[in-house]
Amino acid sequence: MKLATWNVNSLNVRLQQVLDWLAANPVDVLCIQELKLTDDKFPEAAFKEAGYHAVWAGQKTYNGVAIVSRMPGTSMVRNIPGYEDPQQRVLALTFPSPEGDVRVVCAYCPNGQSLDSDKYVYKLAWYEAMHKWLAEEIKQYPRLAVLGDYNIAPADEDVHNPEKWEGQVLVSEPERAALRALLDLGLTDSFRLFEQPEKSFSWWDYRQFAFRRNAGLRIDHVLLSAPLVKRCVACVIDKEPRRNEQPSDHAPVVATLEFA
């Protein structure tokens, strides 16, 4: 079972790239962030034609998430239950596996903008709500996978230039603590289960030839609960789509699970 996450930065612009990527990388589940389109504009037919089911939570201009999958999922949840938020950032679905249900959460975590911004306050409050909800989810679903754009680089090794970035948004200690709190629920950053190339990143700014210089951050993650960690045999960042014409600023991250 292959699970992937990709912030596409507008599905309108990136639809063909997503379809091409799925054709070359036939994953079972793809979590998409930053649709930047309303529900009525979601290209369901294109995914259906490619052999994928889809659920989505869209919004005008900003945010928006979708889960695209080979098999239809069940028990869909849209938004963090009990957390009032007009911003569409969360979708959850359950998929069958040989060992029982796998719960997949697709998350587009807030960016935060800067440490002195209201959006930073919102980011930390959002993470707290996420923490509270995931504490319940993992109880209900022992096989839990939380994929998405976390907008947090967990450690300095996930930052191309830690000295320059120190204390900035996306790497600040309160943000890292918020991410660690999710891990403390019993989730693992699957990327670090395996030996990885040095300077592995999942996002590169569009400016200043950041991708060419590999001036990036690793902010897109696949978190797995313990029963799924046992079945995880790989987690890779696919930099290939970042080389496309008109690329997303993020690369997909793919985790491979092998059930007994």
Add this chain to the structure above:
DNA sequence: ATGGTCGCCATGCGA
């Protein structure tokens, strides 16, 4: 020190 690129949509704003 400042702004640099995208995508939204038509202007600045968010990332």
